[in-house]
Amino acid sequence: MSSVPRQTYLHQLDASLEAAMNVSEGTVTSQLRATSRTYFYFTTATLALGLIFTLATIMVLVVQKKEPVPQSPDKSPLVGGNCSLDILSVLKKPLGNESSAYLQVSKSINSSKLTWNKNGILNGIGYHDGNLIIQSPGWYIIYCQLQFAVPNCPDNTIDLKLELLIDNIIKKQTIVTVCESKTVAKKIYRNLSQFILQYLEVNNTVSIKAEKFQYVDINTFPLESVLAAFKYSNSN
16 A cells, blocks of 8 residues: 555544544533533522422411411311310410309209309309300300219110200210120229310300219219310400
8 A cells, every 4th residue: 555545544534533532522511511500400499499498487487476366166177075185276375364164063963964063263154054154255265074983884885975065056075985895893984075166155055964964973073073164365
């Protein structure tokens, strides 16, 4: 092979390698630029999301601080039941003493509708024949606790029930079964409680019914069966 063709071939090979290197360098540079843009967009999006979350948290704290008037239990049902957690959530706001009642159960129980000793606390709330009578409209916290004592278990089971009524309409109730089948036991004690936050008008009544009222304890723990009502807010 002559020297001239060989030199021509070498020049062509050098040109091809140089072009390939330029293409490789260009591709790497483009990939680096694309990676940088992706990282920039990701960082910007992350910071934006963090800012939105921070602003949302601040808005929630501000709204909670305003302490809005409680909604009707029909729209926002409370948990209720024994050892109700609703008491903790509602009692965060200090209670006033404009209207309040705290009565212990009467020792002369002869019907499912319980009566109460009138020598307790009655401040701005009336009482008659087992009924608390509201004299000032507003939101009221009403709480009842009953202590039951079953001396001996019969052959059948016993359902102990507490019902909280507004104007003789059941609003909350709690039930527990004792003396289950083939269970031998003596002197069974059970504590039932019920709680409600309710808007009440003037002359609305609050009463309590107890199924198996004969088991309401008026001897061992006579101070544990109580009915209480506290005015929470005047707003409607």
